[in-house]
Amino acid sequence: MATLMTGWLIPMLVVTLSHCCAATGPLSPPSHPKCHIPCDEKVCSVIQCTWDPRPDPKIPIKYHLQWEPANSEDGHMTSGNSSDGFIHREHFSNHGELRVWVQAWNQHGSVKSQDVVFNTEYIIRPPPPTFSSSHQDHLEVHWSTICDELQLSVGACEVRYRTEEHQDWVWYEDKLCDTYAVSDPQPGTVYEFQVRCACGSSLKSNWSVIHRIRSAESAPVGEVDVWRDCSIHPSRYDCFLTWKNLSISQARGLILGYEVSVFYNNGTVQVVNASAVELSTLSVYDEMMWRLTSSLKDVSSVSVSAYNALGSTDATHLVLPTPGEEGNDQTIDLEMQEENLTVSWKSPSHSPDNLKQYVVQYKECPSGQGFDWIKVDSSQTTALFEGAFKKHTSYQVSLFAVSNNNEVHQLSTAIGYSVQGAPPRVLSFQVFSYTDTEAILFWEHFPCSGHKGMILYYQIGVNSQKVYNISVSPGHGNKTFKLQDLNPGQDYKVWIRAVTAAGPGDTFTKMFKTLRQKKIADLVPVFVVIGLLALLISLAFILLCVGQGESKVCPLMPQCIYEKVPDPSNSHIFKQMKHQINEPLSWICNSINEPNPKISLLEVVEMKSRAFEPDGLTSPFVKDECSRTNSQEDQREDPASEECDRTDHRCGRKEYSKMVDSDEEKVDCWSSSEEEQCTSGYEKHFMPSSLEILAD
Known part of the structure; x- marks a missing residue:
C-alpha cells in the first residue's frame, strides 16, 4: 500500500514543482517603445x-x-x-x-x-499632402501640406507613380516641395500618383490617397494580337476569329473599336466594325478577348486593326490554314501546375527561312473553355502561361509556326494535367469477334475526355491468370487487342482498366466463350443434307414446270421440257433450229427430245380442181397465196403462239398422235367428190385445205 502511494505522489510532485519554477522565473522584458x-x-x-x-x-x-x-x-x-x-x-x-x-x-x-x-519636434508626423491640381498635356501634379499651420517649414517630399498596365511603383525623392512632372509619358495612359512630405525635421507623413490622371492621347501603334479559336473535335472544323485588347502602351488613348476585314475563297470581302462603345451581334467581348460570332468557314484570310479618336493601327493579317492541315512532327514538353504552365520544344532541324514566330495555345478539354495563346519570337523555344488551371482536367496544348506571309502551320499537340487523378472506368468494352483459340477485344479511348489524368497504359486480365499491359499510342481513339492461345469451348472472364500516374481506375468485366473446335468429318453430314435438299428442290421445280406446260409459270425454262406439238404452219421447228444457238439450255433440248431433227419444207403444189377453177382454167392463186403465207410465217417470232392466241377454228383440232411418213403409206389423194380430198394423215392434220386457203 505504501508503495502504491509513493508511486502516485512522485509524479504529482514533479508537475507541481515544474509549475512553480516556471511561475517564479524571470519575466522577458518588452521591446523599447x-x-x-x-x-x-x-x-x-x-x-x-x-x-x-x-x-x-x-x-x-x-x-x-x-x-x-x-x-x-x-x-x-x-x-x-x-x-x-x-x-x-x-x-x-x-x-x-x-x-x-x-x-x-x-x-x-x-x-x-x-x-x-x-x-518631441522630431517625432511629429504631419498628415499626408493633398493634390491640388494636375496637367494632362505634360503630365504634372501639384500638392499642399499643413506645415505652415504647425509653424514648421516644409520639408522634403517623395513621389511615386505607376501606370494601370504596370503595377510596379516608380520612386522619385530628389528634394521635391510641391510639384512633379513625368518626363516622356506614354500617350493616352492612366497614371497613378502618391506623395508624402515632412515638416522641417519631423517624420514623413503617410502616403497620400492615389491621384489618377490620363496623359494626352495620340494615334495607336503596333499590331493587334489576332488568332483563331478552332474546335478540339477532329470531326468538325469550326473556327472563329479572336483577338486580344490592344495594350495600353500601344493604344495611346481610348480604343473606340476594331475594324475586321474577312476575305472569302470566292473573292468577296466582308467588313465588320466591332465597336467598343456600342454592343453588336457580330462580335462578343469578355473584358480580355474579342470574338466574331460568325464562323470562318470558306474564309481564306482576315485582317484586324484598332482605332481611337486620332487614328488607327496597321492591319494585322492572318492566313487561315486549309482544313485538315495538322501535324505532330514536333515534340513538346509540358510542365503544368495549378498556377502556371511551361511549354518547351526544340528548334526544328530544318527550320524555314521565312519563320516569323511561334504560337502556343492551350484549351480546356473537352469543353473548350479557358482558351489562351502566346506568340513568341522564332528564336525562342519556351512559353510560360500564368493562371489558375483546374485539377483533374485535361488541357490540349498546341504549337504553331507562323511564316513571314502570316501563314499558319500546326507543328504538334499534347495533353497536360495540372493535378492528375485515377481514371474512371472505360466507356465501352466488348468482345468484337472470336474463334476457337482467339478473341479480339475492343474498347474506346478519347485523348481529350474526363480521364482525370494522362493514361499511361491499359491493363487487361484474363481469368485472374494473365495480365497484359497495353501501351497508349498518342492520337489514336479506338483500341483493340487480340487474345491468343485460348482453349476451344471454354468460358473466359476478361477485364480492362486504365492506369495514370495517380494509379489504376475501375475495371470493366466481360464474359465470353470460345467456339468448340470442329472436324471435317463432322461437317460431311451437313454437306450431304444440303446437297439432297438442293437436288429435291430442282426436281420439284422441273416437274412443276413440265406439268404446267408452256405457260407463264415457267417462262424462262427451255421449250424442250414442255410437251411438244408440231407447228400447224410447219415452220416452228425450222425457226427453233434456226435460233437454236441462242436458245438457253439448248444442249438439254437436243439430248431429251430431238437428238437429230430433220426439217422438211412443205410446198403447196398447184392442183387442178373444179372447185378452184370454175371456168376450167388453171389459176396461180393457190401458189401465190401459199408463198406469201410462208414468207409471213418466217418473219414471226412465234407463229404457233400467235395462232393459238387468236380464236381460230384450226386451233381446236386434235393433236397429232402419230407421225406417218409419206413413203410408208400411200393414199389416193383424189376422190370423185369435190367436197372431200384424199390426203395423208400429216397433211390432213396440219396442212390447210384448199377451202381454207381461199377463205383466207
Whole structure:
C-alpha cells in the first residue's frame, strides 16, 4: 500500500514543482517603445507609442508606458504612466526631450524595457499632402501640406507613380516641395500618383490617397494580337476569329473599336466594325478577348486593326490554314501546375527561312473553355502561361509556326494535367469477334475526355491468370487487342482498366466463350443434307414446270421440257433450229427430245380442181397465196403462239398422235367428190385445205 502511494505522489510532485519554477522565473522584458506625434489637420495632441508586449501564456502580465523629462532642468514636465500607450498634450511641449520606457510586471516580479530619448519636434508626423491640381498635356501634379499651420517649414517630399498596365511603383525623392512632372509619358495612359512630405525635421507623413490622371492621347501603334479559336473535335472544323485588347502602351488613348476585314475563297470581302462603345451581334467581348460570332468557314484570310479618336493601327493579317492541315512532327514538353504552365520544344532541324514566330495555345478539354495563346519570337523555344488551371482536367496544348506571309502551320499537340487523378472506368468494352483459340477485344479511348489524368497504359486480365499491359499510342481513339492461345469451348472472364500516374481506375468485366473446335468429318453430314435438299428442290421445280406446260409459270425454262406439238404452219421447228444457238439450255433440248431433227419444207403444189377453177382454167392463186403465207410465217417470232392466241377454228383440232411418213403409206389423194380430198394423215392434220386457203 505504501508503495502504491509513493508511486502516485512522485509524479504529482514533479508537475507541481515544474509549475512553480516556471511561475517564479524571470519575466522577458518588452521591446523599447516607438513613438511619434500624429497630427490631424491642425492639431497635434498626443504622443503615441507602440511596443512588443511579449506576453506569457500562463500568467497574465501588466504593461505601463512611463516617461520623465530627459533633463532635470525641465521642471515643467512631470512623470507618469499610461496603460494605453498615449502621452497627452499637457505632459509634453513642442520643443523638449523625453525619456520613455515600458514597465512590465506580474505577481512574481517586474521588468522594464530599454529607455528611449527623443525631441518631441522630431517625432511629429504631419498628415499626408493633398493634390491640388494636375496637367494632362505634360503630365504634372501639384500638392499642399499643413506645415505652415504647425509653424514648421516644409520639408522634403517623395513621389511615386505607376501606370494601370504596370503595377510596379516608380520612386522619385530628389528634394521635391510641391510639384512633379513625368518626363516622356506614354500617350493616352492612366497614371497613378502618391506623395508624402515632412515638416522641417519631423517624420514623413503617410502616403497620400492615389491621384489618377490620363496623359494626352495620340494615334495607336503596333499590331493587334489576332488568332483563331478552332474546335478540339477532329470531326468538325469550326473556327472563329479572336483577338486580344490592344495594350495600353500601344493604344495611346481610348480604343473606340476594331475594324475586321474577312476575305472569302470566292473573292468577296466582308467588313465588320466591332465597336467598343456600342454592343453588336457580330462580335462578343469578355473584358480580355474579342470574338466574331460568325464562323470562318470558306474564309481564306482576315485582317484586324484598332482605332481611337486620332487614328488607327496597321492591319494585322492572318492566313487561315486549309482544313485538315495538322501535324505532330514536333515534340513538346509540358510542365503544368495549378498556377502556371511551361511549354518547351526544340528548334526544328530544318527550320524555314521565312519563320516569323511561334504560337502556343492551350484549351480546356473537352469543353473548350479557358482558351489562351502566346506568340513568341522564332528564336525562342519556351512559353510560360500564368493562371489558375483546374485539377483533374485535361488541357490540349498546341504549337504553331507562323511564316513571314502570316501563314499558319500546326507543328504538334499534347495533353497536360495540372493535378492528375485515377481514371474512371472505360466507356465501352466488348468482345468484337472470336474463334476457337482467339478473341479480339475492343474498347474506346478519347485523348481529350474526363480521364482525370494522362493514361499511361491499359491493363487487361484474363481469368485472374494473365495480365497484359497495353501501351497508349498518342492520337489514336479506338483500341483493340487480340487474345491468343485460348482453349476451344471454354468460358473466359476478361477485364480492362486504365492506369495514370495517380494509379489504376475501375475495371470493366466481360464474359465470353470460345467456339468448340470442329472436324471435317463432322461437317460431311451437313454437306450431304444440303446437297439432297438442293437436288429435291430442282426436281420439284422441273416437274412443276413440265406439268404446267408452256405457260407463264415457267417462262424462262427451255421449250424442250414442255410437251411438244408440231407447228400447224410447219415452220416452228425450222425457226427453233434456226435460233437454236441462242436458245438457253439448248444442249438439254437436243439430248431429251430431238437428238437429230430433220426439217422438211412443205410446198403447196398447184392442183387442178373444179372447185378452184370454175371456168376450167388453171389459176396461180393457190401458189401465190401459199408463198406469201410462208414468207409471213418466217418473219414471226412465234407463229404457233400467235395462232393459238387468236380464236381460230384450226386451233381446236386434235393433236397429232402419230407421225406417218409419206413413203410408208400411200393414199389416193383424189376422190370423185369435190367436197372431200384424199390426203395423208400429216397433211390432213396440219396442212390447210384448199377451202381454207381461199377463205383466207
